[in-house]
Amino acid sequence: MKKMICFLVICVAFTTCTPLVDKIPEERDCVYYSKPNSVQGPQKDTILVMTWNIRFGCGAEILWFGDACGDRTVLKRKEVIFNLDRIITEINRIKPDILLLQEVDYDSKRSAYVDQMQYIMDKTYFGYGYFATLWNSQFLPSDGLGRINEGNTILSRWPVSEGKLYPLPLRGDLDALTKYFYVRETAMSAKVTMPGNKEFFVINTHLSAFSTDDTKFRQLETYLDICDSISSLGKPMVTGGDYNLIPPNSDITDYCFADICPGESYHATGDDPMHKEGSDYAEQLDWLNPLYSKYSSSLPLSVYKPNQSKYYSHATKPELAWDRTLDYLFANRPFVTNSHKTWQELRNESDHAAVSALWIIK
Numbered sequence: 001m002k003k004m005i006c007f008l009v010i011c012v013a014f015t016t017c018t019p020l021v022d023k024i025p026e027e028r029d030c031v032y033y034s035k036p037n038s039v040q041g042p043q044k045d046t047i048l049v050m051t052w053n054i055r056f057g058c059g060a061e062i063l064w065f066g067d068a069c070g071d072r073t074v075l076k077r078k079e080v081i082f083n084l085d086r087i088i089t090e091i092n093r094i095k096p097d098i099l100l101l102q103e104v105d106y107d108s109k110r111s112a113y114v115d116q117m118q119y120i121m122d123k124t125y126f127g128y129g130y131f132a133t134l135w136n137s138q139f140l141p142s143d144g145l146g147r148i149n150e151g152n153t154i155l156s157r158w159p160v161s162e163g164k165l166y167p168l169p170l171r172g173d174l175d176a177l178t179k180y181f182y183v184r185e186t187a188m189s190a191k192v193t194m195p196g197n198k199e200f201f202v203i204n205t206h207l208s209a210f211s212t213d214d215t216k217f218r219q220l221e222t223y224l225d226i227c228d229s230i231s232s233l234g235k236p237m238v239t240g241g242d243y244n245l246i247p248p249n250s251d252i253t254d255y256c257f258a259d260i261c262p263g264e265s266y267h268a269t270g271d272d273p274m275h276k277e278g279s280d281y282a283e284q285l286d287w288l289n290p291l292y293s294k295y296s297s298s299l300p301l302s303v304y305k306p307n308q309s310k311y312y313s314h315a316t317k318p319e320l321a322w323d324r325t326l327d328y329l330f331a332n333r334p335f336v337t338n339s340h341k342t343w344q345e346l347r348n349e350s351d352h353a354a355v356s357a358l359w360i361i362k
Contacts, residue, residue: 022136024184030130030163033117038127041097041157043195045362046336049298050096051240051327052087053206053314053352056105056150057116059083060318060348065143067209067351068317069261073143077112084116086349088123094343096356098192099126099155100204102242106131109146117153129155130163132188134206140181150183152204152241154190162191166226169218171211183208187223189230200361201230203239210278216245217287224290231295231332236361239295240329242352245288246281247325249305253282258323259316291330298329298340298357311342313353322347327355335359 055064057080063070091099101120105111117131133151140148154160168185187205194200205223208215220243231237246253256266259279265271292301304311304325312322322344329335336358343354 018138020138021180022133022184024133024136024165024167024186026167028165030132030165030188030190032160032163033121033129033131035121035127040127040159040195043198044097046358046360047097048095048356049098049100049238049240049329049359050094050354050356051100051102051204051242051329052354053102053242053327053350054087054104054116055350055352056103056108056111057081057083057087057114058111058350059086060351063318073145074110075112077114080111080114080116081119083349084114084119085123088120090343090346090349090354091120091124094354094356095125097157098202098238099153100202100240101153101155102204102206104131104151104153106133106149106151108148108150110148113147121155124155126155126157128158128160129153130160130188130190132163132165132186132204134186135183137181142181152186152188152206154188154202154204156190156192156202158192158194160190160192162189164189166222168205168207168222169215171208171213171215173211173213173215185219187226189226191235198361200236200238201233203227203230203237205239205241205243207242207244209244212273212275212277216243216284220287220290224294227295227330236331236333238329238331238333238359240298240327240355242327243288244278244326245284247299247301247304248285248289248292249301250281250285250325251308252324253280253285255279255281255316255324258320288328291328295330295332296334298331298335298355298359299325303338303340310344311340312344313342313355314351316351318348318351322353327352329355329357329359331359333360
């Protein structure tokens, strides 16, 4: 099978001038988006920031092969539009001032080649934003996926500039061929300018979902360096995203049986691996501590601990209730006390709930 894949890779590589895989080797500019005649919002001292992993317009009900024990790899355009419209309805209802999105597709076969960033901007009040790829391949020789370009985005009610994409360390637990085609997690940043030349910075990221080694720890180190570097400029800075890590004082750390698919076996004698990829967080519990130590959290650990299920933001299967917290907001200025909200009522729009909080930038 691998010989066949290598043959296909060579064929594609020699029939196109575009690199087969964007390796994202170094820092670069993000792709800028705006709308004609955009009207920026008024100056504010407190703004609503929201982060949401939108699962590339797949919704929660479709059992995609990569994360929900399903067999779907390619969606119909009407399915993508239906799910994006549901997401857009909620964005327009909640009305965040700054929106961080993860798993946004552009020109991907799996999502009917819809430019999801543009589609969302066209149907919301946002006039400015950036897209930063993290998985850009002309051809994925697996499960009929074909062309894919997935990324993170920042959308703003105010003009943005200085959009930067930063590569994060790659998974260290993959063979060379798989790693070549695999997701390349990134962080992205932008400067936002309100009326009166009031400036602040925004950082968005999505860490590895299924790594079984120290990949997320190394990615967090790089991400924290980016946050520290931007925060050192002396301007307000807010950051967040899907970290694929649970809070350090979580009571439940093992989700192998919640995530198990038919025919799989874990935690039994002879099982290899013993844990399902991306489902056991026991060895990763303290990895987020540096973020909590350096920056203000919209959800302090003291608030999370006594009522954890209220803040769960992810579940792997549509029939399950939210069962873990993976999505976060941090900043170098405080959030309004008790303003953190996990939008758990949005169960059908994605396998992640949106998370928002009021942030004080004065």
